[in-house]
Amino acid sequence: MNALQVRDITVTRGAGPVIREVGFTLEPGRITALVGPNGAGKTSLLEAISGVLPAARGSVHIGDVEVTKHSRVARAKLGLAHIEQGRAVFPGLTVLENLKLTARTWPRVDEVLALFPELDKRRNSPTALLSGGEQQMVVLARAFAARPKFLLIDEMSLGLAPVVFTRLLPMVTRFASEGAAILLVEQFTHLALGVSQDAIVVSSGRVTYQGTAEALLAAPNTLHSAYLGE
Numbered sequence: 001m002n003a004l005q006v007r008d009i010t011v012t013r014g015a016g017p018v019i020r021e022v023g024f025t026l027e028p029g030r031i032t033a034l035v036g037p038n039g040a041g042k043t044s045l046l047e048a049i050s051g052v053l054p055a056a057r058g059s060v061h062i063g064d065v066e067v068t069k070h071s072r073v074a075r076a077k078l079g080l081a082h083i084e085q086g087r088a089v090f091p092g093l094t095v096l097e098n099l100k101l102t103a104r105t106w107p108r109v110d111e112v113l114a115l116f117p118e119l120d121k122r123r124n125s126p127t128a129l130l131s132g133g134e135q136q137m138v139v140l141a142r143a144f145a146a147r148p149k150f151l152l153i154d155e156m157s158l159g160l161a162p163v164v165f166t167r168l169l170p171m172v173t174r175f176a177s178e179g180a181a182i183l184l185v186e187q188f189t190h191l192a193l194g195v196s197q198d199a200i201v202v203s204s205g206r207v208t209y210q211g212t213a214e215a216l217l218a219a220p221n222t223l224h225s226a227y228l229g230e
């Protein structure tokens with residue numbers, strides 16, 4: 001199977017569990033929005049999937065391989081990429097040099113730059129000279145350049161105006177249409193749900209909704225209850 005499966009995962013941090021028995025599957029070509037209030041455990045869940053944090057219980061599977069005890073690097077070799085919250089560019093390197101860090105071939109760099117015309121125009125600029133939105137594009141483009149099968153994106157919009165973030169979302173959709181399975185954590189809940197097929201709501205470490213994004217958008221009370229902790 002070419003999917004990523006999270007089975008009944010529990011993640012412990014400090015005094016106790018911050019994620020409790022959460023399970024879902026990420027499938028090729030689909031975007032799943034993971035939403036919930038601050039402190040719900042979204043970042044911890046992503047970190048347990050990519051291997052930044054260990055899982056206390058449960059398992060993670062990439063295709064047919066169980067990777068629960070695998071290192072981050074081993075998971076990356078199986079096609080998993082994780083854009084962490086606040087992940088920065090290498091400011092002294094140009095846009096091209098940033099992309100070459102992850103792209104295996106030059107044609108892939110050109111393919112990715114074709115998706116980001118703004119970056120293409122500034123391919124030889126040091127990334128320190130780009131705007132915040134353009135720098136976040138470099139972060140996204142660098143992840144795409146590695147051609148991951150599974151991509152975890154944590155709060156891509158951090159520090160960006162909604163209007164700038166809105167311009168990044170079509171790139172995520174485009175990447176999913178190339179076959180990637182994407183898990184999208186986003187504070188702009190409605191924007192994230194708008195580009196996703198599937199949705200998971202977490203509150204205090206537990207899943208309170210799992211289903212289609214469309215059904216969640218049509219049931220605002222479900223979302224409000226999660227945010228109010230009801």
Ligand SMILES: Nc1ncnc2c1ncn2[C@@H]1O[C@H](COP(=O)(O)OP(=O)(O)OP(=O)(O)O)[C@@H](O)[C@H]1O
Pocket residue numbers: 013014018036037038039040041042043044045
């Ligand atoms: N380094 C840490 N050590 C101990 N506890 C932590 C640490 N980081 C986060 N936590 C706690 O783990 C819980 C889940 O935090 P997490 O960052 O995963 O939630 P989140 O849903 O991503 O929140 P946000 O939307 O604010 O980023 C919170 O109660 C938080 O206080």
